[in-house]
Amino acid sequence: MSDILRLLVRMFAIAFGFFIGCLAAGLAYAFLARLIRPEDFGRFSDVExxxxxxxxxxxxxxxFARAALLPAFIIIAIFEFWRRRDWLSHALAGGAIALAAASMPFATGSAASIEPTQLIAIHAACGIIGASIYWLFAGRNAGRWLPSERQSRSDLTET
Structure with missing residues (x-):
């Protein structure tokens, strides 16, 4: 596969992983911040x-995607070029990005009845969940598209 095609596939995997990670973080936030309560399931019809x-x-x-897009892609680029493939780095970076995004003015006011300390914990948990899902889809292969990584693997298989 050519280098350009390999890079395009990797960029698609990163974008897809970010999208799925944001969906997971949004789902976690909806339940943790009690935007969706279990008693709501009995009041509405299935379709509604x-x-x-x-x-x-x-x-x-x-x-979540709007608040975390730029810092997340900066961290993703750093992790790609440093070949950081471990889950813990991704989870900690996701928690840090979520906490930084929660401190921005447009990210507040969604759950006014929650204590500030609980809201901080919810944001950190959602960031960790989103980053963990991103790691499952794209982070485990960080940096494998780089030329030196491919050359070292091909050198090992030839001997």
Whole structure:
């Protein structure tokens, strides 16, 4: 496979992993911040509940994506070039990005009835969950597209 095609596939994997990670973080936030309560499941019809969950999940995930896009892609680029493939680095970076994004003015006000310390814990947990899902889809292969990595693997298989 050519280098350009390999890079395009990797960029698609990164974008897809980020999208899935934001969906997971949004789902975790919806349940942890009690935007969705278990008693809501009995009050609505199945179709109405499904539409509400999907629209709400996409809305919350888009807020996470908007708040974390630039810092997350900077961290992803650093991890790609340093070949950081471990889960712990991704999880800690996700928690840090979520805490930094939560301190921005446009990220507050979504859960006014929650104590500030609990809100900090919820944001950190959602960042860790989102980063862990990103790691499952894209982070485990960070830096494998780089030329020196491919050359060292091909040298090992030839001998």
């Amino acid at each position: 509940l499904t539409v509400t969950l999907v629209i709400g999940l996409i809305g919350v995930a888009s807020l």
